[in-house]
Amino acid sequence: MTAVVAEHDDHHDHHDHGPEKGVLRWIFTTNHKDIGTLYLVFGLIMFFVGGAMALVIRSELFEPGLQFVDPNFFNSMTTMHALVMVFGAVMPAFVGLANWMIPMMIGAPDMALPRMNNMSFWMLVAGVLLLASTLFMEGGAPSGGWTFYPPLVFQNGKSFPFAIFSVHLLGISSIMGAINVIATIFNMRAPGMTLMKMPLFVWTWLITAFLLIAIMPVFAGAVTMLLTDKFFDTSFFDAAGGGDPVLYQHIFWFFGHPEVYVMILPTFGVASTIIPVFARKPLFGYASMVYATGAIAFLSFIVWAHHMFTVGMPVAGELYFMYATMLIAIPTGVKVFNWTATMWKGSMTFETPMLFSIAFVVLFTMGGFTGLMMSVAPVDFQYHDTYFIVAHFHYTLVPASIFILMAAGYFWLPKWTGNMYNEKIGRLHFWLSAVSVNILFFPQHFLGLAGMPRRIPDYAIQFADWNMVSSIGAFIYGFSQLLFVYIVIDTIRGGTGEKVSDEVWEDASKHSLEWTVPSPAPYHTFSTPPARIPTEHF
Amino acid sequence: MSEDIGQKNTKLVRKLALVAIAMFGFGYALVPLYDVLCDLTGLNGKVEGQAVQEVAYQVDNSREVTVEFLTSLNESTPMLFRSEVKSMKVHPGEYYTVNFYAKNTTNMPMIAQAIPSITPGLAAEFFKKTQCFCFTEQTFAANEEKTMPVRFVVEPTLPERYKTVTLAYTFFDNTNISKK
Numbered sequence: 277m278t279a280v281v282a283e284h285d286d287h288h289d290h291h292d293h294g295p296e297k298g299v300l301r302w303i304f305t306t307n308h309k310d311i312g313t314l315y316l317v318f319g320l321i322m323f324f325v326g327g328a329m330a331l332v333i334r335s336e337l338f339e340p341g342l343q344f345v346d347p348n349f350f351n352s353m354t355t356m357h358a359l360v361m362v363f364g365a366v367m368p369a370f371v372g373l374a375n376w377m378i379p380m381m382i383g384a385p386d387m388a389l390p391r392m393n394n395m396s397f398w399m400l401v402a403g404v405l406l407l408a409s410t411l412f413m414e415g416g417a418p419s420g421g422w423t424f425y426p427p428l429v430f431q432n433g434k435s436f437p438f439a440i441f442s443v444h445l446l447g448i449s450s451i452m453g454a455i456n457v458i459a460t461i462f463n464m465r466a467p468g469m470t471l472m473k474m475p476l477f478v479w480t481w482l483i484t485a486f487l488l489i490a491i492m493p494v495f496a497g498a499v500t501m502l503l504t505d506k507f508f509d510t511s512f513f514d515a516a517g518g519g520d521p522v523l524y525q526h527i528f529w530f531f532g533h534p535e536v537y538v539m540i541l542p543t544f545g546v547a548s549t550i551i552p553v554f555a556r557k558p559l560f561g562y563a564s565m566v567y568a569t570g571a572i573a574f575l576s577f578i579v580w581a582h583h584m585f586t587v588g589m590p591v592a593g594e595l596y597f598m599y600a601t602m603l604i605a606i607p608t609g610v611k612v613f614n615w616t617a618t619m620w621k622g623s624m625t626f627e628t629p630m631l632f633s634i635a636f637v638v639l640f641t642m643g644g645f646t647g648l649m650m651s652v653a654p655v656d657f658q659y660h661d662t663y664f665i666v667a668h669f670h671y672t673l674v675p676a677s678i679f680i681l682m683a684a685g686y687f688w689l690p691k692w693t694g695n696m697y698n699e700k701i702g703r704l705h706f707w708l709s710a711v712s713v714n715i716l717f718f719p720q721h722f723l724g725l726a727g728m729p730r731r732i733p734d735y736a737i738q739f740a741d742w743n744m745v746s747s748i749g750a751f752i753y754g755f756s757q758l759l760f761v762y763i764v765i766d767t768i769r770g771g772t773g774e775k776v777s778d779e780v781w782e783d784a785s786k787h788s789l790e791w792t793v794p795s796p797a798p799y800h801t802f803s804t805p806p807a808r809i810p811t812e813h814f
Numbered sequence: 815m816s817e818d819i820g821q822k823n824t825k826l827v828r829k830l831a832l833v834a835i836a837m838f839g840f841g842y843a844l845v846p847l848y849d850v851l852c853d854l855t856g857l858n859g860k861v862e863g864q865a866v867q868e869v870a871y872q873v874d875n876s877r878e879v880t881v882e883f884l885t886s887l888n889e890s891t892p893m894l895f896r897s898e899v900k901s902m903k904v905h906p907g908e909y910y911t912v913n914f915y916a917k918n919t920t921n922m923p924m925i926a927q928a929i930p931s932i933t934p935g936l937a938a939e940f941f942k943k944t945q946c947f948c949f950t951e952q953t954f955a956a957n958e959e960k961t962m963p964v965r966f967v968v969e970p971t972l973p974e975r976y977k978t979v980t981l982a983y984t985f986f987d988n989t990n991i992s993k994k
Binding site for chain 1: 819936
């Protein structure tokens with residue numbers, strides 16, 4: 277056993293006998309699979325918390341006028357929905373996948389820094405609880421938008437410093453997680469697992485981890501400046517003291533734009549893992565996928581001000597950020613064509629993970645196209661801060677990141693549990709999701725183009741019809757996700773009763789190492805390095 | 815072997831932690847960088863915070879530039895604040911004086927700071943003030959009303975394409991901050 281844990285911690289001397297019993301197993305665990313499970317379960321719970329907030333929003337917007345909640349609470353809901361989904365659901369879920377899969381994919385016994393791994397998970401929980409506590413504070417939860425723009429953010433009540441500290445905790449947790457991922461990939465790869473033989477999920481996570489280390493500290497700095505502006509009389513963003521509120525927007529989006537790729541790059545990685553297995557072909561253009569990921573990551577640092585076209589910039593600035601943003605379409609297009617080419621003439625079968633992945637390719641491309649529309653600075657003046665942008669980023673997050681997380685769940689559940697999930701209910705979940713997500717978000721394009729602003733609890737009656745359609749879609753989508761919870765629990769308890777093979781999916785072991793270990797994956801895998809490195813993905 | 819990996823990990827973690835700390839610093843470094851960039855390029859319409867010496871220019875009577883005045887109050891600053899005129903036509907190179915009136919509407923003393931901004935931002939460098947209430951903090955006694963002159967000139971080098979220049983002032987109540 278090469279695990280570093282065993283040397284320094286007597287507590288884990290009996291690790292060869294499997295996990296501890298009882299709840300302490302989960303609190304003190306340093307096992308990458310346990311921590312992965314914790315992250316995934318936490319992410320799923322937060323997905324429903326954030327989803328419930330979204331349903332509050334869609335209920336209020338079902339009809340014009342104020343029905344259910346007061347405007348301040350409505351604004352809290354839009355703000356908290358974003359924060360919970362980004363920092364509580366999507367990011368932790370991908371960290372969970374990274375924990376579970378990266379060591380198994382590169383033939384390592386565990387993550388490089390198991391105890392730090394435990395700490396980053398519990399810090400995440402602390403951060404999210406702190407954030408959730410603001411809901412019960414005087415003045416309500418943060419309601420100035422997840423971007424925390426000053427001076428609006430200073431109007432939050434007691435919740436303001438708590439939200440900032442929560443961001444600090446979430447940031448530290450992400451940075452530690454990212455350091456762990458990099459250390460694992462750099463130092464723990466099995467002999468023969470060269471960088472260019474790594475599965476693409478590992479590659480995308482490696483690049484994501486570098487993004488996180490570069491941006492989370494900048495965000496921490498920006499919110500710290502907000503904190504000192506409010507309580508210690510600094511004037512970073514206060515014009516009265518010589519500061520500039522626009523400066524905050526620059527710093528925020530220097531973080532914020534790479535942040536959206538933190539959520540989408542691992543998505544690309546999972547899609548690139550699933551599609552070849554069900555197309556029964558190697559991934560088309562492996563190397564170009566790696567370089568495209570790198571290119572997207574690099575470009576993400578130099579396009580931030582496209583979020584600020586209407587804030588005021590000289591023409592030269594608008595043009596630069598416009599063209600730089602359009603460049604991102606090239607590596608992203610490379611990816612979309614590669615996925616399509618992987619499917620081309622493949623012996624495709626349409627199990628649930630593949631269905632979600634194909635829907636991802638189609639619907640993410642639509643989200644990408646609206647992004648391209650908005651990169652055009654002069655027309656962005658029409659789209660800015662309307663429901664069009666809401667539709668755009670939800671298309672890149674819900675039928676992309678969330679769909680792929682669901683796909684990943686179906687894809688690896690048999691490996692995690694040793695049981696097969698119920699394919700029929702899985703497909704029902706897929707079709708309900710794929711149809712309702714479009715009922716939910718597609719009309720928002722129309723609303724945005726017609727001029728409906730985002731973040732408002734009430735609207736002009738001309739927007740009534742499409743809002744109603746969108747809300748109906750939201751409820752179908754929201755409640756159909758409960759099917760996923762049912763399937764996960766059912767699969768853990770035995771699923772269809774059919775015992776799955778080690779490779780679960782036909783020839784999956786040619787693609788990646790995790791399919792060479794038994795199902796369910798034993799508590800400790802690759803205590804000795806694998807004998808053979810799969811090279812199917814070339 | 816595990817000793818090896820342990821050392822390698824420690825080294826790598828140390829480097830990566832340094833990167834993270836450096837990026838935290840970079841966030842702060844963006845503040846002066848932004849100011850320098852705006853100073854160099856004049857992108858954000860910030861104007862000089864100090865009076866300039868009055869120098870005589872060759873007055874360009876052949877063209878007129880409209881100068882507009884905007885007054886506003888930050889959040890709930892308890893003041894009345896207006897300019898004598900809403901706008902005026904000026905010849906580049908000639909000096910003008912325009913009066914601003916501000917009143918403290920509370921029965922407490924107040925310290926306030928006016929922040930100027932010029933639109934379009936790139937015209938800011940051609941707009942010079944020899945006298946302005948915005949250069950220092952203004953102290954108001956309870957209910958005091960003040961007349962505050964601004965003396966300015968639009969430089970003749972102002973490019974032809976700028977026909978209108980807007981000068982906006984926002985008053986900020988700094989009483990609590992400045993007392994400390």
